[in-house]
Amino acid sequence: MKYGIVAFPSKQIQDLANTYRKRYDPHYALITPHMTLKDAFEADETRIQEIAKKLEAIAERFAPLQIHASRISSFYPTTNTIYFRIEPTPQLENIQKAIQEEVQIGEPKHVFVPHITIAQKLSDAEHDDIYGQLRMTGVDEKTVIDRFHILYQLEDGSWTTYETFRLSGAE
Amino acid sequence: MKYGIVAFPSKQIQDLANTYRKRYDPHYALITPHMTLKDAFEADETRIQEIAKKLEAIAERFAPLQIHASRISSFYPTTNTIYFRIEPTPQLENIQKAIQEEVQIGEPKHVFVPHITIAQKLSDAEHDDIYGQLRMTGVDEKTVIDRFHILYQLEDGSWTTYETFRLSGAE
Numbered sequence: 001m002k003y004g005i006v007a008f009p010s011k012q013i014q015d016l017a018n019t020y021r022k023r024y025d026p027h028y029a030l031i032t033p034h035m036t037l038k039d040a041f042e043a044d045e046t047r048i049q050e051i052a053k054k055l056e057a058i059a060e061r062f063a064p065l066q067i068h069a070s071r072i073s074s075f076y077p078t079t080n081t082i083y084f085r086i087e088p089t090p091q092l093e094n095i096q097k098a099i100q101e102e103v104q105i106g107e108p109k110h111v112f113v114p115h116i117t118i119a120q121k122l123s124d125a126e127h128d129d130i131y132g133q134l135r136m137t138g139v140d141e142k143t144v145i146d147r148f149h150i151l152y153q154l155e156d157g158s159w160t161t162y163e164t165f166r167l168s169g170a171e
Numbered sequence: 172m173k174y175g176i177v178a179f180p181s182k183q184i185q186d187l188a189n190t191y192r193k194r195y196d197p198h199y200a201l202i203t204p205h206m207t208l209k210d211a212f213e214a215d216e217t218r219i220q221e222i223a224k225k226l227e228a229i230a231e232r233f234a235p236l237q238i239h240a241s242r243i244s245s246f247y248p249t250t251n252t253i254y255f256r257i258e259p260t261p262q263l264e265n266i267q268k269a270i271q272e273e274v275q276i277g278e279p280k281h282v283f284v285p286h287i288t289i290a291q292k293l294s295d296a297e298h299d300d301i302y303g304q305l306r307m308t309g310v311d312e313k314t315v316i317d318r319f320h321i322l323y324q325l326e327d328g329s330w331t332t333y334e335t336f337r338l339s340g341a342e
Contacts, residue, residue, distance in 0.1 A: 001182060008331050008332070011172060011323065011325060011331075014325050014331065015325055015326045015327070018325060018326070018327050018329075022327065028200075029199075029200030029201075029329075030200075032325060032329050032330070032331040147333075147334075149332055149335075152182065154182060154185050154186055154189060154203060155186045155189070156186070156189050156193065158189075158200075158203050159203070160179050160182075160185065160203040161179070161320055161332035161335060162318075162335075163318075163335050164320075164332060164333075164334050164335035166334075
């Protein structure tokens with residue numbers, strides 16, 4: 001089965017992201033707005049239970065995540081994905097590193113850039129047009145995320161929650 | 172904020188339900204296939220944390236749920252909703268009752284009929300046509316559900332997971 005590890009921001013930020021996603025993101029209906037902590041990976045039932053145990057330990061170590069969606073950026077030219085940039089913090093880098101290192105589930109596909117996707121799979125022309133508009137609108141939202149989740153993917157591409165981890169530590 | 176309490180069946184049953192939902196259920200994109208344990212209710216941040224604590228105690232009391240999706244039924248003429256009927260068991264009735272009684276969050280809208288919706292908001296003609304077909308196809312799937320979730324609803328109607336409860340008791 002294919003799993004992923006994500007954190008959902010506040011309802012307010014999700015609602016804001018969805019005003020863009022519903023128009024510009026073909027994944028809109030597959031998952032609600034999120035910050036990916038670990039890209040999709042394959043695991044069987046036994047393995048995911050081991051991983052869940054390790055994530056539980058990580059959740060007990062880290063404090064709720066201080067999030068600041070500070071501007072709208074793009075991964076262009078790597079991809080035409082437009083996103084809310086989340087200001088990198090040592091806390092965010094440490095938890096992502098902890099998940100990556102302590103849970104040995106494949107090399108990360110990209111350097112970790114904390115973000116919430118609001119548009120993707122656009123043509124170059126669409127990207128330029130939409131990014132031009134959105135960059136001007138911008139975003140400036142702060143929130144605290146006190147939990148993260150393991151999700152699994154169904155055959156139609158949508159994601160269901162498997163497990164929730166509450167951040168209850170001090171780091 | 173609007174919350175709901177659901178259990179997701181196995182990926183296999185979700186995939187099967189989605190083959191119908193993608194054609195016949197306008198809620199298809201809002202939530203993955205599920206069995207509702209408690210209909211949508213309003214709660215604030217403090218209240219939902221109290222409810223989560225009570226649900227934790229319920230999850231520690233009950234064993235994983237033995238589920239048998241035994242046939243395709245319809246709520247017609249009450250509504251035109253078509254669903255996988257889940258065979259009622261004392262365990263299912265007891266956990267639903269425990270959630271309803273111990274978590275004082277409004278009267279249930281309906282008598283509890285455990286089910287997974289696969290089609291809804293159909294016209295009468297559509298309902299008769301589709302129900303005629305699906306009833307013949309039928310369903311016969313057994314699974315064990317070892318967790319349930321609190322979800323909350325975004326402004327666009329989609330649902331995000333708030334908390335997960337693992338069934339670890341004996342009842």
